[in-house]
Amino acid sequence: MLIGALLRVPAQAIHRRIIAELNAAGFRELRVPHMAVLQYPGPDGVRPGVLAERAGMSKQAMNQLLRSLEALGYLTRSDAPDEGRARIVRLTRRGRAAYAKIHEILRDVERQWSAELGPKPFRQLKVLLLRVWESPLVREPREDT
Numbered sequence: 001m002l003i004g005a006l007l008r009v010p011a012q013a014i015h016r017r018i019i020a021e022l023n024a025a026g027f028r029e030l031r032v033p034h035m036a037v038l039q040y041p042g043p044d045g046v047r048p049g050v051l052a053e054r055a056g057m058s059k060q061a062m063n064q065l066l067r068s069l070e071a072l073g074y075l076t077r078s079d080a081p082d083e084g085r086a087r088i089v090r091l092t093r094r095g096r097a098a099y100a101k102i103h104e105i106l107r108d109v110e111r112q113w114s115a116e117l118g119p120k121p122f123r124q125l126k127v128l129l130l131r132v133w134e135s136p137l138v139r140e141p142r143e144d145t
Contacts, residue, residue, distance in 0.1 A: 014109055021105045027098045029072050037065050042099055043075060043089040051089065074098060 015035045022030050030038075036055035037043050043051055052062035066089060069075045074095035080086040091099060114122040132138060 014106070017109065018102055018105050022098060022101055025101055027094075027101065030074075030098065033065060034069060036062070037069055037075075037089075038099060038102060042091070044091045044096075044099075046089055047080065047086055048077070048089060069095070 015032050018035065019030055019032050036057060037051060039055070048062055048066055049059055051066075052059045055062060066075065066077060070077060073092055075092055076090050077087045078090065080088040110122075117125065
């Protein structure tokens with residue numbers, strides 16, 4: 001199996017679990033596409049264009065997700081101070097509660113994966129993934145290179 005699937009399938013399973021547990025915890029209207037906004041490091045204080053870039057989606061698609069989450073009471077968008085027409089995203093109290101629940105769910109996922117793989121192999125997996133995260137391997141190739 002190639003690395004793309006080995007990384008994608010667990011990530012998708014984690015997103016589905018997060019949404020299922022959020023729904024069970026009272027955040028019933030959240031769906032998997034909302035994870036593009038709610039993923040680490042979170043949307044609070046960030047411009048929509050940055051969120052779109054992080055998620056690898058168009059600004060228009062991101063703004064559609066932001067409108068949905070705003071209508072559901074999870075976030076607000078407002079003018080960025082001292083930045084002209086720029087907008088920034090702010091989590092509401094409900095949004096912060098959902099984001100905190102996501103962290104709780106992820107800590108539980110880590111405990112379960114550590115139990116399944118063994119503590120030492122799980123730590124090694126995290127160390128290797130962090131090395132990839134911080135390396136040029138995951139950076140978008142620049143068009144001018």
